Amino acid sequence: MERIHYADESVLTGSEIAQGLLHYAAALARRGTSATVDIPIRKPDGTLGRASFLLGPASQMVSESEDSPYEEIVDPGLLESFASEESRLANPQAVAAEQPRAGELPDVEIDL
Template sequence: MERIYYAGDRFLTGTEVARALVEYAAALARQGSAAAIEIPVRHTDGTLGVVNFLVGPASQLVTESLDGDAGEEIVDEPLVARLRALTADLAPMHPVARPSAVEPEGTSGYDWTDEV
């Protein structure tokens, strides 16, 4: 479990959920953008709920790992996958050069060293 500190409050959620949220917030900050994301949380009385976080460049979002009796780990694999996909979409593009399968125009495959 992770405790998220945000806007003067704190929330318990799953470790993977918290980490994916922080990574997404960092990616948004790099882009100078913001988004609202709902994540599952465990309230102090043990009930489950949902909190809507506004994350972006000005977000002051901190997480803390909890050991012990924080309750059963909150798992939301579809949310984590969506946050990771959104984070990947915000990653800078890096061109990758691949060798061409086609010879450039004007080359015949002739070995010019045979003339020497």
């Protein structure tokens, strides 16, 4: 398990989830963008919970390993999502501008 420290708080989550979150945050920072993510966490009483993070270029997180008597939290779908988003951020696709239909002129604003 790993404890993520963020904004004077900390949460305990699975090691792979913590590492995935850090890698995704780094990818967002490299592109100068942000996202909100929701991850599973272990509450102090051992029950499962959720935590939301706002990740952006100024995010500062630290993750440290921690022994825990509780079962490791795993979420393969979340890890896939992190990897997919990292790939998308590393290889952005160009989006074609909307083309006017045949016989139509594009909207143009002219200041007089």
